[in-house]
Amino acid sequence: MENIKLFESQKIRSSWNNEEEKWYFSIVDIIEILTDSPRPRKYWSALKTKLKNEGSELSHNLGQLKMKSDDGKFYVTDVADTEQLFRLIQSIPSPKAEPFKQWLAKTGYERIEESQDPEKSIDRAMENYLKLGYSTSWINQRLKSIEVRKELTDEWENRGVKKGQEFASLTDxxxxxxxxxxxxxxxxxxxxxxxxxxxxxxxxELILNMLAEATTTEISKENNPVTFAENKNIAKKGGEIAGNTRKQIEEQTGKKIVSPQNAKVLKEKNDRLKE
Structure with a gap:
């Protein structure tokens, strides 16, 4: 399960391994944060060579996972678990080393808490979105959209739809x-x-997207699709119902709903409201 963690509002790609019950973190992301290097991959390459020359086994024991890069594609990248990162940080001179170690320890503990009490994961998601500057009303809609999306993907899995390309195709x-x-x-x-x-x-936009996905889920449950072609047809029907709602709202308001506004614009609006 790939995820994004925040350290001082900076993003770190991470992946939770259910079998091992541990987090794996992108080393390049962490090096970028700790060193402020404009070329973290080059820094990591040089550090790996240095560790090998010193006879360290750390670089040999690190894993690799496919993670999404800045271009939106997935590439294999070096990852480390919490224990390995504690050892790695000792080789990186950084004033952020100690607060980062505390963050690592807290992250591991929080995952255990969340597995025992799923409500805590919702609370932390709320906290992270607030740190990024989103309004409370937007966050409530976003958290609800996550729940609706999960119900849809669970339904797709039950119907034999494959994760990855088929999920992406139906979403499209x-x-x-x-x-x-x-x-x-x-x-x-x-x-x-x-x-x-x-x-x-x-x-x-979030509300209409939720309507489209929730409607698709309900139609699927009623129609019990077997083939991928049937799932595609249901996905189109669910989307069209929300699309008709969008057109009716636009007709009544005279305004386009699908907007070029992005997170930066939304946060700037929220900041102005606070002034």
Whole structure:
């Protein structure tokens, strides 16, 4: 399960391994934070060579995982678990080393807490979005959209839809049916690259996207699709229902709902409201 963690509002790509019950973190992301290096990959390459020359076994024991890069594609990258990172940090002179160690320890403990009490994961998601400058009303909609999305992907899994390309294909169909844009077109409209589209939607965009996904889930449950083609047809129907709602709202208000506004614009608006 890939995730994004925040350290002092800076993003770190991470992945939770259910079998081992431990986090793995992108080493390049961590080096960028600790060193402020403009070329963290080069820094890491030089540090790996140095560790090997010193006879350290650390660089030999590190793992690799596919993680999303800045261009939106997935590439294999070096990762380390918490214990390995504690050892690695000792080789990186940084004033952020101690607070980062405390952050690492807290992150591991929080994951254990969340597995025992899922409500805590919601509270922490709320906290992270607040740190990024989102309004409380937007965050409430975003958290609800996560729940709706999970119900849809669970339904797809039950119908034999494969994660990855098939999930992406159905999502594209739903998005185009309600918004008039493919996911790629929608992200281009908002000036996004690898950022999450939902994290850059307005409240009304989120609501209509939720309506499209929730409707698709309900239609699927009633129709019990067997083939991928049937799932595609249902995805289109669910999206079109939300699309018709969008058109009715636009007709009554005279305003376009699908907007080029992104997270930066949304946060600036929220900051002005606070002044």
């Amino acid at each position: 169909i739903i998005t185009q049916a309600w918004s008039g844009n493919t996911v790629k077109q929608y992200k281009n409209l908002k000036g996004l690259k690898n950022e999450n589209l939902r994290d850059n939607m307005t409240n009304l």
